[in-house]
Amino acid sequence: MFTRFMPAILLALAVPAAFASQPPQMLSESVTRHIRVDARQLALTGIQVIDGSGGPAQTDQTVLIENGRILAVGADGALAIPEGFERLDMDGHTVIPGFVGLHNHLHHPGVPVSHHAAPHLYLAGGVTTLFSAGSAAPLAELNMAGAVSRGLGPGPDMRIAAPYVTGPGGNWVMPRPETPGDARAFVDYWASAGVAGFKLYRHVTPAIAAAVIEHAHTHGLAVTGHLCSLTFQEAAEMGIDRIEHGFLSMSDLVADKARGECPSTLSSLETAEMDGPEIAAIVESLVARDVTLTSTLAIIESHFAHRPQGDPRAIEMLSADARAAYDARQTALRARRDTTRFTPELFNRVLSFERGFVAAGGRLVAGPDNGRHVVPGYGDQRNLELLVEAGFPVAEAVRIMTHNGAVELGLGSDRGLVRAGYRADLVVVAGDLAADPAVIRSTVYVFRDGHGYDPESLADAARGDVGLR
Ligand SMILES: [Zn+2]
Structure with missing residues (x-):
């Protein structure tokens, strides 16, 4: 169960000091089985961002995630994707904070x-x-x-x-x-x-x-x-x-x-x-x-x-x-x-x-x-x-x-925005959420601390269990 996290641990040793205090957590198999994207350096490209500030949606954005934190957000092309980052083309999708x-x-x-x-x-x-x-x-x-x-x-x-x-x-x-x-x-x-x-x-x-x-x-x-x-x-x-x-x-x-x-x-x-x-x-x-x-x-x-x-x-x-x-x-x-x-x-x-x-x-x-x-x-x-x-x-x-x-909750400088420095707690949905709020039901990934969970897999584990005695 630990092998899949070995590369992440090695990467963590090489990251800038700002993130060195937050080593990736050891996650048990009951957690990792629901994770679909767990690159510690990830670029979401071509995505629409609704950043949680109340400001308007921005289309064609790149969101860089490193070791569970948002490293940068910027327009596709204008924001350089550093070497070593895994790319996920998210054209046609919207991202909001968790x-x-x-x-x-x-x-x-x-x-x-x-x-x-x-x-x-x-x-x-x-x-x-x-x-x-x-x-x-x-x-x-x-x-x-x-x-x-x-x-x-x-x-x-x-x-x-x-x-x-x-x-x-x-x-x-x-x-x-x-x-x-x-x-x-x-x-x-x-x-x-x-x-x-x-x-x-x-x-x-x-x-x-x-x-x-x-x-x-x-x-x-x-x-x-x-x-x-x-x-x-x-x-x-x-x-x-x-x-x-x-x-x-x-x-x-x-x-x-x-x-x-x-x-x-x-x-x-x-x-x-x-x-x-x-x-x-x-x-x-x-x-x-x-x-x-x-x-x-x-x-x-x-x-x-x-x-x-x-x-x-x-x-x-x-x-x-x-x-x-x-x-x-x-x-x-x-x-x-x-x-x-x-x-x-x-x-x-x-x-x-x-x-x-x-x-x-x-x-x-x-x-x-x-x-x-x-x-x-x-x-x-x-x-x-x-x-x-x-x-x-x-x-x-x-x-x-x-x-x-x-x-x-007193966490306003740490989470709740799609912004550099914030925790990579993000929801990625398929479609234009700005045009239709029902798109929120089409959740593709839920990132917590930069780990991208599969909502279907999580839901499967709970089916029939709400209100179980
Ligand atoms: Zn209540």
Whole structure:
């Protein structure tokens, strides 16, 4: 298993000092079997680049990769290809940075134990870095992330969240610290266990939320929330770093909301004036306090009966149990098509809120929040399509899903751009992504640290395993 890496190791000894501190990782056979391109010096030529900065696509580009880093990017012909570089003619293809997902669970809801399907599928779908945004089995997730980082299995760079924090009336499986002191002890324990952040859940009380936020910050860790008991504005005032899901979890507009309680209905969202002063004030307070919003459009779409209900590639990945649940849900959705409160009008409001947030200067990031038929990786691809449907140009949607995510994780100078010096975490798709976001489904290679993985091979290893008990 080591022979295939011997030449790479020898090359690494000869590279410039800037890269000498990052020797190629020893990858096990369970990783290398999915790698198709592993030249340590590689030139992608004739390719269209959407670089993750939000700037326009550039056609006919050459991207030089050396020892897992991007060495240079420039126009074909103008950028010289150094001696010894392997050339890959990528005419008719587009390259973007690997996705940096901020709401990328490693569990399938209802099945708490993490499974190998998630890291395989995230990588297959183009996700090279993720935050798990709430863990059902945090120790299993920390161990899995550690195994991937040591080259024992394929997957993205996975940053793991602590268990969700909720309060009275919340899910039984989630911790609910009772005093601020308990909350601080909880934060200390999970910070020392190696989590990358915390997630507040719908029923958390204001006192506990404030204690978690304040104490996590003393550890240099961020806090996000799927809110309900707290309004967006209350959480922003407490110093929360990020809010998940956007419009549909906003309780700020509930007229008779009791402080600290999760209201039973959010029907206020159905009538709110999208361009009115109330929503503008909420958005303004988030932007003023530098609160990031995480877009989870793929899972939100799954609530709406009039919307597509799953990509066939995703449905193939479901276990027998998850497939049966999917089929039952489709029957139920069809039956309530005319009576559901999940109307086309409400879906448009969700899209419009995210557009408005970005227009006001807010930082939007994304993640699939997998569940139902929304599976790791393919759910991220669907998010890209939905962000474009929301009105973002393709280059802007790419920025939201790549560089914005990297900045959010404090990695903005290392990844999320197709630019010299950045990590060679790249997604190569067949076709003109700038013209059609659906081209994101035609993934040809996903590079992580300069190794080019075969998405089909990764997906084959996960087929039928999403939601396996
Ligand atoms: Zn979630």
